[in-house]
Amino acid sequence: MTSLAPHKKARALKPNSRRPAKELCSECGLCDTYYVHYVKEACAFLNQQIAELEEEAHGRSRDLDNADDIYFGVHRSMMAAKKKQPIEGAQWTGIVSSIACEMLTRGMVEGVVCVSNSSEDRFQPRPILARTTEEILSARVNKPTLSPNLSVLEEIEKSGMKRLLVIGVGCQIQALRSVEKQLGLEKLYVLGTPCVDNVTREGLDKFLKTTSKSPDTVVHYEFMQDFRVHFKHEDGSIELVPFFGLKTNQLKDVFAPSCMTCFDYVNSLADLVVGYMGAPFGWQWIVVRNETGEEMLEVVREQLHTQPVMSSGDRKQAVQNSIPAYDKGVTLPMWAAKMMGVVIEKIGPKGLEYARFSIDSHFTRNYLYLKRNYPEKLNAQVPDYAKKIVDQYKLPE
Ligand code: FAD
Numbered sequence: 001m002t003s004l005a006p007h008k009k010a011r012a013l014k015p016n017s018r019r020p021a022k023e024l025c026s027e028c029g030l031c032d033t034y035y036v037h038y039v040k041e042a043c044a045f046l047n048q049q050i051a052e053l054e055e056e057a058h059g060r061s062r063d064l065d066n067a068d069d070i071y072f073g074v075h076r077s078m079m080a081a082k083k084k085q086p087i088e089g090a091q092w093t094g095i096v097s098s099i100a101c102e103m104l105t106r107g108m109v110e111g112v113v114c115v116s117n118s119s120e121d122r123f124q125p126r127p128i129l130a131r132t133t134e135e136i137l138s139a140r141v142n143k144p145t146l147s148p149n150l151s152v153l154e155e156i157e158k159s160g161m162k163r164l165l166v167i168g169v170g171c172q173i174q175a176l177r178s179v180e181k182q183l184g185l186e187k188l189y190v191l192g193t194p195c196v197d198n199v200t201r202e203g204l205d206k207f208l209k210t211t212s213k214s215p216d217t218v219v220h221y222e223f224m225q226d227f228r229v230h231f232k233h234e235d236g237s238i239e240l241v242p243f244f245g246l247k248t249n250q251l252k253d254v255f256a257p258s259c260m261t262c263f264d265y266v267n268s269l270a271d272l273v274v275g276y277m278g279a280p281f282g283w284q285w286i287v288v289r290n291e292t293g294e295e296m297l298e299v300v301r302e303q304l305h306t307q308p309v310m311s312s313g314d315r316k317q318a319v320q321n322s323i324p325a326y327d328k329g330v331t332l333p334m335w336a337a338k339m340m341g342v343v344i345e346k347i348g349p350k351g352l353e354y355a356r357f358s359i360d361s362h363f364t365r366n367y368l369y370l371k372r373n374y375p376e377k378l379n380a381q382v383p384d385y386a387k388k389i390v391d392q393y394k395l396p397e
């Protein structure tokens with residue numbers, strides 16, 4: 001009897017060998033597996049195909065006449081939420097880990113792709129195919145570094161699993177959706193987080209050293225809705241650094257080139273997205289994209305406080321002002337940055353308007369970066385919804 005392989009295979013690329021996307025590679029992990037065969041079509045940086053994959057995953061692509069679709073992607077509903085009993089040590093309140101644990105415990109899936117860390121280095125990502133809730137919980141909290149989550153894809157086929165949950169960021173999920181049909185699964189659930197400004201492990205060191213007073217004790221950090229970076233240290237103390245005080249001139253080359261050319265901040269292709277930026281301070285932000293996403297959220301409903309999303313303020317002028325300031329690498333003295341932070345927190349954009357502020361700032365920055373460094377990629381790499389967003393602003397040459 002001959003058994004036909006369900007998909008084509010190629011030899012995985014060697015670790016540290018140059019990837020097809022070259023310096024734009026986000027190390028999503030696909031090329032570490034035999035699914036590298038599909039890289040030309042699947043790689044988010046070689047073949048941006050968000051609209052086509054939205055059709056397949058959600059039944060339609062973004063409606064470009066609908067402002068919320070343009071910004072937040074195809075969705076059925078959005079809300080602010082937090083866990084009634086937060087998970088200790090999670091990035092926020094642990095909604096992501098809770099959904100994964102519930103789905104596994106209820107038998108909806110047999111395994112969960114998530115990213116733990118190495119035993120020596122809390123920020124060194126170690127993708128795993130978790131089969132127990134302990135393993136899922138070991139992956140809680142962001143590893144703010146490029147992470148090859150898809151490197152475990154071969155393991156899935158070998159394990160014989162048929163029902164799977166994958167947790168990941170936009171570039172990983174784009175490649176995953178592209179090879180989804182080759183995985184031989186009965187059901188794939190995709191739980192995404194928004195993602196922006198990711199760094200290599202070395203880049204993270206530079207960011208922490210340039211920005212925090214005690215880089216070695218940082219346990220996690222987040223760019224928060226109050227316009228400050230919150231660093232949490234080992235002793236539980238929180239260090240606050242205003243965005244406007246960041247040493248942008250020294251940090252310009254810290255972010256990975258992949259992240260400087262990415263326009264999928266909101267993880268367009270996940271079934272369910274859990275972030276924070278569209279919610280009031282202290283709350284998480286949930287975007288349900290399709291029926292599968294609804295099913296996933298349902299398993300933790302009882303564990304959540306929820307409230308409707310809100311939006312206030314006007315981001316436009318702040319974004320327009322920030323474009324030349326970032327471009328010239330302007331850094332305010334700390335006293336001025338703190339004052340500006342206090343003012344903007346009082347009168348600045350909140351809720352969904354804060355999310356729009358963050359999306360606009362990053363898309364305009366990335367558009368300029370792409371135009372200056374990879375002009376030949378500009379048309380193909382910038383999706384139509386992102387062009388609409390960028391067109392609202394006046395950009396320097
Ligand atoms: P937890 O229960 O703590 O679980 C975190 C999950 O994230 C784990 O399952 C783990 O597998 C996964 N994970 C950790 N690191 C990575 C990684 N490098 N790649 C892929 N998966 C990973 N939200 C916003 O609203 N705006 C942002 O700008 C934003 N930027 C982000 C940047 C990065 C690099 C990451 C990883 C996330 C970002 N998020 C952002 C999402 C947000 O920080 C939280 O991860 C999300 O709200 C879930 O919190 P939680 O407490 O429910 O997660």
Ligand code: SF4
Pocket residue numbers: 019020021022024025026027028029030031032039042043044045046171175
């Ligand atoms: Fe391969 Fe992923 Fe890098 Fe693209 S981003 S070259 S698919 S590892």
